[in-house]
Amino acid sequence: MNSKVLSLVLLLGTGLVGVIYYLSTNSLKSLTSASPGEMGAGYFPRLLAVILIALTILSIIQTLLEKESEKIDLGNWKMVVATIILTPIYIFLWVYVGYFYILTFIFLFGLIYLYQEDRKSKKMLIINVITTSSVLVAIYVFFGVLLEITF
Amino acid sequence: MSFLDFDFTTLFTLSNLMAIFLGTIVGLIIGALPGLGATMAVIFLLPFTYTMDPVAAVLLLLAAFQAAEYGGSISAITLGIPGTPAAVATAQDGIPLARNESPGKALGISLNASVIGGVVGALCLIFLTEPFANFALRLSDPEFFLLGVMGLIAVASISTKGEMTKSLISVVLGLMVGTIGMDMFTGQPRFIMGQLELMEGLGIVALLVGIFAIPEILRVVKDDLHTQFASQASNLSTKLTGKDMKRIAKPSGVGSIIGTISGLLPGLGTVAAAWFSYIAAKKISKSPETFGKGNPEGIAAPESANNASVGGALIPLFALGIPGSVGIAVVMSAFIVHGIQPGPRIFTKDPTLTYGILYGFLLTTVALYIVGRLLTPLFARILVVPNSFLMPIVYVVAIVGGFSATSRYFDIWLSLILGLISLLFVLSRFSIAAFVMAFVLSPVIEVGLRRSLLISGGSYSIFLTRPFSLVFLIIIILMLMTPVFRKMGERRKRNKLENN
Incomplete structure (x- = not known):
């Protein structure tokens, strides 16, 4: 662009x-x-x-x-567009369907999976599951328990 | 109440100390992660402050800010990638010193210099803020209006290189967004588009997540998603010898003074402070030829400066109600969340809170030293976490954080929409920093203008007839004219070169 x-x-x-x-x-x-x-x-x-x-x-x-016009470096634009499309879907489902923790797990797992170069690697999938689960536990403890936020 | 009458038992509470240490740890991690930075660290923690006691809330953010400034040097030294823009100056000598001697020594210099800078900034904050505030009590609405405008123009002129008009547009947009909600004078709702959620204005956390966090994360996804970092994970002990300490004392002192002054001046911020002090340290050094080749003085000066500038930037916030940098503007939003208006009257209105924060800020430097000494090696290893894992986590936590501040679904949508719009604006070199500063200062500026016109019966001559106002007005005009003068100078130089 x-x-x-x-x-x-x-x-x-x-x-x-x-x-x-x-x-x-x-x-x-x-x-x-x-x-x-x-x-x-x-x-x-x-x-x-x-x-x-x-x-x-x-x-x-x-x-x-302006005489000069630079071309904007779009870099990894496919990932940006995918993130932009997935986010409102995630928020919509969170607001209108609920099940925040399950949805957030799927959303986070999906983003990490999407961002990987080697998506077929079993090791990556295992790390992804562990990472996503740990983040969800952290969100539950900090936001759900300590701040008493109901999602 | 003077600063000597402060009851320190109100500061040394478990909640305050926990806030300081938690803020320091989070600030170090976020500051160390390339691409995030100090302001992101503060935004990240902002949702947690809603339910906290005001002193603990502000100290949490300040500890994070202070620690993130040092954290930026960890990635600069061990990865060769500065974690914060201010750490670019540190990297000049940090990387060669880490390669030639040891990363631990470079980190130790950075940590000690950061703490020296933090202490000097904190002492200036404690001793200078009240005299500044006493002076500010002589100012009135016309001056506060002009000071607010001056701060915005300063940020606009520095934050986007060569795009002054776009930065000014960002300022006006920020001011406009700040007018959304109930009018403070008449109680009339403005621009709420039928949304009752907007009666109290846009949620500050949702706004910051939207315009800062989301575009920044998407930018990393766009540009650096698969960047591989190789960390120097050995020799990370930050212990320094007496000889090393002696060598960095002078540049740290110089950096601290420059940093504090840079922080005092709205818009200059940590990046300018770091570079000014790097140049100054090189000039006064006995071995300037070794700068850029691993000279410890080249690490000490910018690191002390960027930490000192945090304390410096807090002085105008407390004394005038005008934040000295965009990061401090975000900290100011924590004051607003708790219904506190910073400014010269804060010392008489809420002395316990004010002195608690001022002294607590000194404690953040102590926490920085302790956490830095103990955990720097660990943070240096965390840095190898790939962005493809890190960015989705930060993204999700930012969205959840934006929601948790108010528990309104409206705010999540708001963050998302603002995030997408901001991404385009960032790509087109509009200034997000100027927008945020303007949004935070919008009430100060509007109240200042309307009260001034009320005093003068609607005449703008009030800004010309008061001595301080006139001085501020002249400074504003000079600031606006600076880019024009600069362009004229450049043209003259070019013409001279062509003629030769």
């Missing part, structure tokens, strides 16, 4: 956020009637929105004027 394209996409998104944020301040009062000079809840956000939009425009111009 090209750094210039990514920058422009993000800056346009940021600019859009700035506009939406500005429009949202319409429902907030900028000044209060209580005393002169007392700024309402919308005053500071409106100021920020204007600054953000101005800076975004400036940054878009700077990006467009």
Whole structure:
């Protein structure tokens, strides 16, 4: 991916956020009637929105004027994408199905398995099971018992 | 109550001491792991502080921060890969010394220098914070507003090289996110999008996990998942001779002073402190030609500096309510979680808590020395754990930690969404550090601005008519102009070279 394209996409998104944020301040009062000079809840956000939009425009111009554009090193992008896809599934199941410890075991085991170069190695699978189980015990002790968190 | 009237029995409680030692151990481990660093160590422990006593909670985080700064040198020396950005300076002489003599000696120098730096930083914190706070009591809302802005611009100008506008955008985004929730003046809900969970603002732990931890872990997965580390696992005794100690005394002293001053100035942080002191130590050394070839002074100076800068960065937090670095901004969030507002009035409002933390910070250096001496060899061996195992564990624990702070499922989704957005922003060189600083400082800045305008009847002239405000305003303008001056200078140099 090209750094210039990514920058422009993000800056346009940021600019859009700035506009939406500005429009949202319409429902907030900028000044209060209580005393002169007392700024309402919308005053500071409106100021920020204007600054953000101005800076975004400036940054878009700077990006467009850039002569060089680097290629972004995506490295191990398949693993990143797999993690990004698996995480919401894990969270969704945790929130709506429950069984936190079982799900977390599967999720952690799955991630470690996925990240290995040699997935067929029996030794790796055994280490993975031991590691995942140990982490789950640690989570249970620290969060479940000591902090009394109910998952 | 003065600092001499403090009742030390309130500090030496089991919970405080346990917090200090636990924080030190976790900080050492996380700091030593390449790619994680001191801020991650603090974020990692933040969820645990919710149920703790405020003094123990803050000491846990400070102990972790302090220890992580030393931990970074363990991987720099034994693996050749700095665990924290500040340890890059340490690696210059740490790696050659470990190869030519012994890793243990290099680690011993690093540990002793870190402790010296930590002690100097802590003493400055104890003795300088109150006078600074007394001075700060002469300041009012316009000055606090401008100090907050100054801190943000300092972080923005340093955190992303050559991308000042993007860093400023990060600052504004952080301030905007900080406005989500109930307005402090009118009680009106702002930008909560119908989510009652947002009435108290975004959960700080969820936010930090989202914007710091998740992108950082995904970055390691992207770039360093299968990096093989080979640790030098022998000769790891950190014992030093009297001669060694004598040799590192001077550079450690210099590093400690530079570190404390760098910490005091918002935005400079541990990396700048480490490099400034490395350069200074080289200049005052009797054998500057051996720097980069395993000179112990080249390890002592940056290591003492990065630990001293932690204490230095705490001074503006206590005296002004402005954190000196992004790591300290995360520590500040622990104050906020416990309903404590750092700033000059904290000494009169909550003296036991304040002095407890100041003296407790000195104890964190003692803990660092004890744990460092005993466990450094063990940590050096832990480092060979491959990232393909380590990153999934850190990822899962970060998500669970983000949830445990508030037990709200909403926060897990929030972390995930923020994490994915932040990853793109990191790839595009926006500044996450500037965003976090702005988010934490958002209430200080907004309250400062609105109260100032209330005093002046809505006129911005209040920032020009007060002497301190005017000075701060001039500094801000100079800070904003610095990149322009730098570019002009570079252009002039280039033109000169072309003409020659």
